[in-house]
Amino acid sequence: MPRSRGxxxxxxxxxAxxxxxxxxxxxxxxxxxTARRVKQRIGVVFDWALASPAPPIRLSAGRAHCLERTPVSRA
Known part of the structure; x- marks a missing residue:
């Protein structure tokens, strides 16, 4: 499976x-x-970056709103 090198x-x-x-x-x-978990992990990285003492970063709001809703599987 290809990695998200981007x-x-x-x-x-x-x-962006x-x-x-x-x-x-x-x-x-x-x-x-898998997509939900990847999205969550990307969010954790963004949250950490915003909370770190480094210079502020520019994040585009609503990044996940461009994706359609997926059914929640309850296993």
């Missing part, structure tokens, strides 16, 4: 909504649980 090689302040969507779109409907 995000791995970038600084957090260089990541388009980059996140490029990672999530291929798996959003085919592997919703």
């Amino acid at each position: 995000l791995c090689k970038r600084r957090v302040d260089e990541i 909504s388009a980059h996140v969507l490029k990672v999530l779109e291929p798996i959003w409907t085919t592997k919703p649980e």
Whole structure:
């Protein structure tokens, strides 16, 4: 499975909504649980970056709103 090299090689302040969507779109409907976890982990990294003492970063609001809702699987 290809890795999300588009995000791995970038600084957090260089990541735009388009980059996140490029990672999530291929798996959003085919592997919703994996996509949800990836989205959550990306969010954790953004949250950490915002809370760190480093200079402020620019984040595009609503990055996940561009993706359709997926059914929640309860296993």
